[in-house]
Amino acid sequence: MSRHTDNNKKQEYSVVKFILSEAFSFIKIVVFAAIIALLCTNFIIINAEVPSGSMRDTIWEGDRLFGFRLAYKFSEPKRGDVIIFKYPDNESENYVKRVIGLPNEIVQIKEGHVYINGDELDEPYIKEYIYDDGETHTYIVPDGCYFMLGDNRNNSKDSRYWTNTYVKKEKIIAKVLIRYYSGEKGRISFSRIS
Numbered sequence: 001m002s003r004h005t006d007n008n009k010k011q012e013y014s015v016v017k018f019i020l021s022e023a024f025s026f027i028k029i030v031v032f033a034a035i036i037a038l039l040c041t042n043f044i045i046i047n048a049e050v051p052s053g054s055m056r057d058t059i060w061e062g063d064r065l066f067g068f069r070l071a072y073k074f075s076e077p078k079r080g081d082v083i084i085f086k087y088p089d090n091e092s093e094n095y096v097k098r099v100i101g102l103p104n105e106i107v108q109i110k111e112g113h114v115y116i117n118g119d120e121l122d123e124p125y126i127k128e129y130i131y132d133d134g135e136t137h138t139y140i141v142p143d144g145c146y147f148m149l150g151d152n153r154n155n156s157k158d159s160r161y162w163t164n165t166y167v168k169k170e171k172i173i174a175k176v177l178i179r180y181y182s183g184e185k186g187r188i189s190f191s192r193i194s
Contacts, residue, residue: 043069043070044068044069044070045066045067045068045069045174046066046067046069046084046173046174047064047065047066048064048065048066048067048084048094048096048176049062049063049064049065050062050063050064050065050096050183052157053152053155054097054150054151054152054155054156054157054158055082055096055097055098055150055151055152055156056127056151056152056155057127057151057152058082058098058125058151058193059082059096059151059176059179059193060182060183060184061183061184062181062182062183062184062186063179063181063182063183063184064179064180064181064183065084065096065176065177065178065179065180065193066176066177066178066180067083067084067173067174067175067176067177068174068175068177069173069174071174071175072169072172072175076102076169077099077102077146077169077172077175078099079099079100079101079102079116079121080098080099080125080194081098081099081175081176082096082097082098082099082175082176082193082194083096083097083098083099083148083172083173083174083175083176084096084172084173084174084175084176085097085148085167085171085172085173086167086171086173087162088162088163088164088165088166088167088168088171089162089163089164091171094173095148096176097148097149097150097156097158097159098125098148098149098150098151099146099147099148100114100116100121100146100147100148100149100159101116101139101141101146101147101159102141102146102147103141103142103143103144103145103146104141104142104143105117105140105141105147106118106138106139106140106141107138107139107140107141107147108136108137108138108139109130109136109137109160110132110135110136110137111132112129112130112131112132113129113130114130114149125151125194126151126152126153127151127152128153128154129153130153130154131153131154137160139159139160139165141166142166144168144169145166145167145168145169146166146167146169146172147159147165147166147167148167176193177192177193178190178191178192178193179191179193
C-alpha cells in the first residue's frame with residue numbers, strides 16, 4: 001500500500017510540476033509580449049486618434065492612425081508628409097497636420113493658394129482652396145522649423161493661427177503611415193496616408 005501511495009504522490013508531484021512549468025512558460029511569453037509592446041509604442045510606433053475634421057478629406061474625425069516614430073531620426077520631413085507633433089501653443093496636446101513649409105522657405109497665402117518661394121504649390125490632396133480675404137499672408141520659416149496646414153483649409157487651426165507659428169523638428173513625434181480605423185465608417189479600415 002505504501003508503494004502505491006508513493007507512486008500516487010510522484011504522479012501528483014509530476015502533474016503539479018508540469019502545470020507550474022506550463023504556467024511559468026505562459027507568464028514568460030505574456031511578460032515578453034508586454035515588454036515588446038511597450039518598447040514599440042514608446043520608441044517605434046504611436047497610436048493616435050484624430051479629434052477634429054481639420055484634415056478632411058484625407059483623415060476624418062475619429063480616425064485612428066499609426067505613426068512611425070523613427071521616420072525623422074535619420075532624415076528630414078518632406079513637404080506633403082502628414083505628421084504627428086506636439087502642438088506649439090500647448091505641448092501636452094498632439095496634433096496631426098501636413099508639412100507645407102520647410103526650414104528657410106517663404107510661404108505665402110494669396111488668392112486662396114499657397115506659394116513656396118514664389119511658386120504655387122500643387123496640392124492634389126485638398127478639396128477646396130483657402131477662403132480669400134484679399135490679403136497676402138507671408139511666413140518666413142525659421143531654420144529647424146516647419147509650417148503646417150490642415151487639408152481642410154477653411155476649418156483648420158494650424159500654423160496660420162497659432163501664437164507659436166512653427167513646429168520645431170524636435171517636437172515632431174512621428175510620420176503618419178496608416179489609418180487602421182475609420183471614424184467616418186465606424187469600422188476597421190486599413191489605408192495608407194499620404
